[in-house]
Amino acid sequence: MIRIFIIKFYYFKLLVSKRLKLGFFKLLFSKNLKFKNSLSIGRRFSLNILHQDSLIEFGDNVSMRNDCHFFVDAGHILIGNNVFFNNSCSVNCMGDVCIGDNSILGEGVKIYDHNHRFKDRSMNVKEQGFSIGTVKIGNNCWIGSNVTILKDVIIGDNVVIGANCLIKESIPSNFIVTPKNELVLTAIARPDEIK
DSSP: OOOHHHHHHHHHHOOTHHHHHHOHHHTTTTEEEEOOOOOEEOTTEHHHHSTOEEEEETTTTEOOOOOOOESSSOEEEEEEETTTTOOEEEEEESSSSOOOTTTTEEEEEEEEEEEOOOOOOOSSSGGGGGEEEEEEOSSSSSOOOEEOOTEEEEEOOOOEEEETTOOOSOOOSSSSEEESOTTOOOEEGGGGGGG
């Protein structure tokens, strides 16, 4: 029991950064952050928790390289088991973001579950607030470098998204999306169909 506490204490110590909005001991016993046994974090990681109802849950064996950023404001981020974030990924949440087990995210992937409202021309955009939605990424997905995923997108299981795509529509399971034509989806071949 003491060993588990020391391990968890060590991992929480890794989470502390200059940009952290909560103090170290407040974070250590916080109901806003949960993780399982293994969490690997690179340099310059930042975690911004802006609301008491915010929640971030990391599954087992989550790994992040350098410069990964998580921002949550009254939302819920759920990261599954065995998920890998390459350098400079960011997750920005005001609603719900869920990333399934065994998924990998390339460098510079950006995820947003909200967008600015801008319809009222008599007001500044920053004064109009946000429209808030969800983002769900399934199990065993590969999200290529510099992909941006916008609100209200559901990505199925076993999906591959090529580098530099802007994803603004949901993608069914077992598809590949390429940057040449993001709206044309190509079914992933089953292993027995590959010659």
